[in-house]
Amino acid sequence: MSLLLVSHVLCPYVQRAAIVLAEKDVPYERHYVDLANKPEWFLSISPLGKTPVLLVNNDPIFESAVICEYLEETLPRPMHPQEPLHRAQHRAWMEFGTAVLNAIGAFYVAPDAESLEQKRKDLRTKFTQLEEELGDGPYFAGTHFCLVDAVFGPVFRYFDVFDAIADFGIFAERPKVQAWRRALTGRPSVIAAVGADYPAQLEKFLLARRSELSRLILARRATLTTPSNP
Template sequence: MTQSAQKTEEPLTLVSHTLCPYVQRAVIALTEKGVPFERKDVDLSNKPDWFKEISPLGKTPVLVVGTHPIFESAVIAEYLEETAPNPLHPQDALARADHRAWIEFGSAILNDISGFYNAKDAESFEAKRAQIAQRFSRLETRVKAAPWFDGDKFSLVDAVFGPVFRYFDTFERFGTFGFFDETPKVRRWRETLSARPSVQNAVSPAYPELLTEFLKKRGSYLSGLIEAKAA
């Protein structure tokens, strides 16, 4: 891959939302690559017209390269791989395909997490909890955690799972759910990722409180646990 031939000097603006895990992926990748960018947060509950024009799906992140918007986090990550230094994908084609597949696995877990915090009753809550724990058990059979997903080089898979694990830092303030009881390598990987500066700085210091307020407003079973904990 000839990244230098594709390199762009256009200014980069990352259009973001304070809680979006897909935004965090892009921030981590940009930070790991040492690429300067401006971050511009939007309120997704009151989307400005200019945002609707550059985001056909109405979602964040959007990376504006000069005046050209690129939407969808996976596309943004691949664009950065082609144009920025410090590649985060493996050079080997088969290894790259494997990493891309596990990135999709990470996206599936994010969907499961949404189902978990939106579950309306104890039965559906437990079903979602068990599904997430099963996902991590499957991940345990692949992750090396030495110290990163595939060994000693930080990759886009690590950039994807940093935001995944961040959710559980907040969840565990309100209960013990056993997500990682049987997955020592995943636990070790999670702890190592949480100490990575690019992962830590992908959100504001107010993130835990902002996420807690978001969860309290879901009207879900987890919302009730949060309220009970605060009482």
């Protein structure tokens, strides 16, 4: 079976698929596209014009959740629970992960300080819900790395960059979430899902939003480049 993952360098949904492919330990290739200048061949295989697209023997599958479920159904090393109820619950929390990504998007485009604070509170609320759901770890469902973990690996990656901008305190007093974040950050499949230049690429993307977060990035840079008084 030939697998080609059509990708974008920053897309968290691409990262989900890349993490699952790595956990399944199957060979695949990646091809990157510029979503600001989409080629015709890409639009012909991605009806929504979005990444990821997985080409299976040149047959396209689009939408990350569908791709992950296909890989789970067709490849060894199961990541979903065996029991149907638990499997359905995991799928629900995967959808919750998409809601968290949407909240992150609202956070980084917030136009002013007041809006940014509101979006920060929204994120804290979502991670409070996760704190209440998590068990002893290190992963979402204990010691077994599952598809929910593959969804949240890219979620936490955003905060590696956000934390370098300012202390937003989104995970404060949420020890289970913090431990889960550390476990996912150190997972080889999560690390390998992006290139080494991801932080710089994401910061460039955030600056282009011309948002309150963009202003904070520029303020931090100014502080770092201002010479200290003798």
